[in-house]
Amino acid sequence: MKKILALALALAMLLMTAGLTASAEEVGQPMAEKVSITMMNSKPEITAALQAAADLFGAAYNVSIEVTETSSPGDELAKRYNAGDAPTISIVDIANVKDLAREDKILDLGDQPWAAIGGKEMGAVINDVLYGMPLTIESKALLVNKTAVEKITGETFDPLKYQTKGDFEALLQQLREGGMENPVIINQEDWSIGSHFVQYFYGIQDGTIAGAEAFIEKVRAGEESFADNAVFNACMDMFDLYMEYNINKQDPLSADYDLNADYLAEGEAAFWINGTWAWPNMVPFVQDDQEYTIMHMPTDAGAQGKLLAQATKYIVVDKADASAEAQEAAKKFLNWLIYTEEGQNAMINECGMVTAFTNITLPPSNPFNVGLKNYIDAGLTCEAVTYLPSDHRSALGANMQKYLDGSETREEVAKAFDAYWAEHEVNY
């Protein structure tokens, strides 16, 4: 018996060592001398978890990583680069990656092993160069209180059943008749309706970047206008429907974000026009007996049944100020996140990310992310909206707010979009 036990232990040890070697292979050996690097994080809700992960990595690989956070990465990067103190690693948005790549400040990460396992597909690729590792995938979606819907309809909620406006309208009508007077929640923030929602106009033209860019080019050439575009009109039809069933419709521009989270969490309303990032806002209100998920926006035109999902934060490595050792340490950290158990655990469970990498099998850690993963696995996502100039929101964000409170018509919104594109180019 003792022999068998000893054999089993030896086997277990062998397997563990083998596992460790396999997982550490891409990361490589620890740094010969201690290297200190900095990381700028523009996703403040994960700073603590990220610092803990960095410390774990640092202890094993002889690297010290100091994590700083910011909610305005553009300003922070400008400051740091001008001071000659650029962060070695930066977690940024696509617009920042474009700005940095244009000025040749960041490394080409195309040679990294993770590029082949989803990194390039979902990463920040500009002119065919991979500059940013995708940190997390997020989706602009309808957040759903499944339990609240099922309680009234009496049947299991299947998001894929609702493909067209008619399908969804019938459901909303049924919910209203069942006692839920206004099942939809619309935010008033311009980033929500004026920046996120409007991405449907482009994203679901046919679900591809090429399709969206072709549409914009036609508008720029004066061959097409938003007012005549079927997808724009289908999206606005949906927005009209949301407005009709909006829980905040008495005074839509005074909607409160936290209160909106509460409405959905407690089942006062069933659908929140928002995105998967809102889970932390839901947490204080979440009810144990309620189930939550996400769904695509049903439409009568464009890429039906598909979700607007994309990597929303990217990790880039500096080459302007960072030494060769610092760059190597930074690359090691990225590989550690993707290829080691500790790294994967930190990314998925501690930071709550949805990964783009096919080697990671850990399930997502919250219901919205689980819903998103289902869509990704089923191939029901549109290509990323990466082509909008950086002043798109500040120039057009207000138009949807005006539309929401009835002080602008659909034609006026369409005209504003036409006018904007007459003066702007598709960014890359």
Next chain:
Amino acid sequence: MSFRKKMLLFLSFAGPAVFFFICVVIIPLIYGIYLTFTDWNGLADTKNFVGLANYKETFQDSAFWNTLLLTTGFSFLSVLFINVIAFLLAYLLTSGVKGQNFFRAGFFTPNLIGGLILGYIWQIFFSRVLTSLYTSIPIALFQKSWLSSPGTAFAALVVVQTWQLSGYMLLIYISGFVGISEDVIEAAKIDGANEQKTTLHIRLPLMVPSFVVCLFLSLTRSFKVYDLNLSLTAGGPYNSTKMTAMHIYTQAFENHRYGTGQAEALIFFIVIAIISLTQTYIGKKREVEA
């Protein structure tokens, strides 16, 4: 005293302040003026000279001029309300009301709360507290949040700015009232002036220095408002309450047009300087001595 000694004396007292003033105000100002002639985007290593292109763009940027008009209106109303309220309160609180020290402290307190926090507190008040009053007091003013339509959101900004700054100006007016010599008041009374005439012809002219300071402070602070604008309305609804400082921030940092943003900031600076210096000049001319 020789010139050298005088200079040494001056530098030993004013030197450190002058040094830091040059470092944090003068040099950035000059550098900022330089940036207005470039196409810098905030990140590039090279800054290409573009002549007056940024100024041309500024003059064509109708949004900038609209925000300037709005900011002027906001400043005019705020300055008026702040100073009228502060003056009246100061008059009351120097007339021997019971507990006047307590009231002085109470009215000053809002000024101790930072603009950002203040904005968030008032946001809850306008959006939640007022609207919930509607159930018991059903008047149109409480039916909707003040922050959801352009006119009332603008009014909300004026209300909060007045609420914040009146307490500060109150202290300056109080010091003005207290600083008036009792002899002069007594002399006026002996000459037969009643309370109203004493205030109008004796106190008010003697308090011109307080008016000059209060108008200058409230004017410049109102023109430069950013934190309150950001936290109370964030420029909304639909950019209708976006003040000039916020517009400049958007140009420079969100739209990555540092040159244009800087040119707009410079023009804004000149506008404020002209208005406040004119006001100070006129005010100073009216100053009298007892």
